[in-house]
């Protein structure tokens with residue numbers, strides 16, 4: 001069954017990378033409570049492309065405590081809505097947006113002390129970015145580690161924001177960037193695979209036992225990452241996954 005859609009005004013659009021834009025919606029005061037969300041949830045967009053109405057899911061890439069609804073859309077090759085969002089959508093336009101939904105969530109608890117480790121590739125960072133902000137803002141005793149794969153730093157969504165968070169929360173937040181088409185002394189080149197996850201768990205993230213894992217990216221990345229974590233002794237119940245499946249045409 002289709003969710004209910006609300007026509008929301010776009011109050012800002014900003015370029016994150018050459019292929020990704022962030023879109024912020026204005027939420028009317030009578031809908032503020034309905035649009036409250038848990039970090040990791042997503043919205044559906046209903047959009048008429050000139051021939052037919054299509055539906056696309058986008059994770060909310062904002063802190064649940066910021067009173068903002070933001071999505072970040074990466075243009076995919078021959079993409080329909082993602083291309084439109086990156087090239088034609090403008091401040092002042094309206095989009096039909098559903099209420100937040102989904103079970104890939106991280107509900108913070110004041111005073112809780114937990115170690116979270118996330119693995120993301122490309123636009124899979126969006127729900128994870130909401131989770132990172134939620135934990136850093138509301139669980140000062142918790143830690144968050146991130147292994148984040150991209151082709152190149154210039155194509156890394158939220159790179160400057162993540163770097164700023166590492167500086168602001170040095171004891172709590174650590175990122176390991178992995179690039180497939182870029183190298184320097186500090187940064188690993190290649191893909192996030194079982195070997196790389198094993199090395200990261202032993203070295204960069206080796207000081208702690210990790211309680212809960214969040215994985216977001218393409219389906220094959222998710223499968224490989226889950227296998228790697230299980231082979232390193234973690235349990236399936238500790239691992240939460242979201243993958244950006246292809247929309248039904």
Ligand SMILES: Cc1cc2nc3c(=O)[nH]c(=O)nc-3n(C[C@H](O)[C@H](O)[C@H](O)COP(=O)(O)OP(=O)(O)OC[C@H]3O[C@@H](n4cnc5c(N)ncnc54)[C@H](O)[C@@H]3O)c2cc1C
Pocket residue numbers: 042056057058059060071072073074075076077078079080081082083123126127218242243244245246247
């Ligand atoms: C729960 C959920 C959350 C999501 N969150 C985000 C998000 O935060 N940011 C974001 O950019 N995207 C996100 N997506 C993906 C998004 O919903 C669209 O699938 C994506 O933007 C492509 O839509 P489109 O209309 O541009 O492409 P389409 O016109 O539907 O497809 C264009 C071409 O790309 C292929 N394609 C489309 N999507 C995929 C895919 N996921 N993997 C492989 N091939 C694909 C199609 O087969 C086709 O060949 C999410 C998906 C899900 C299910």
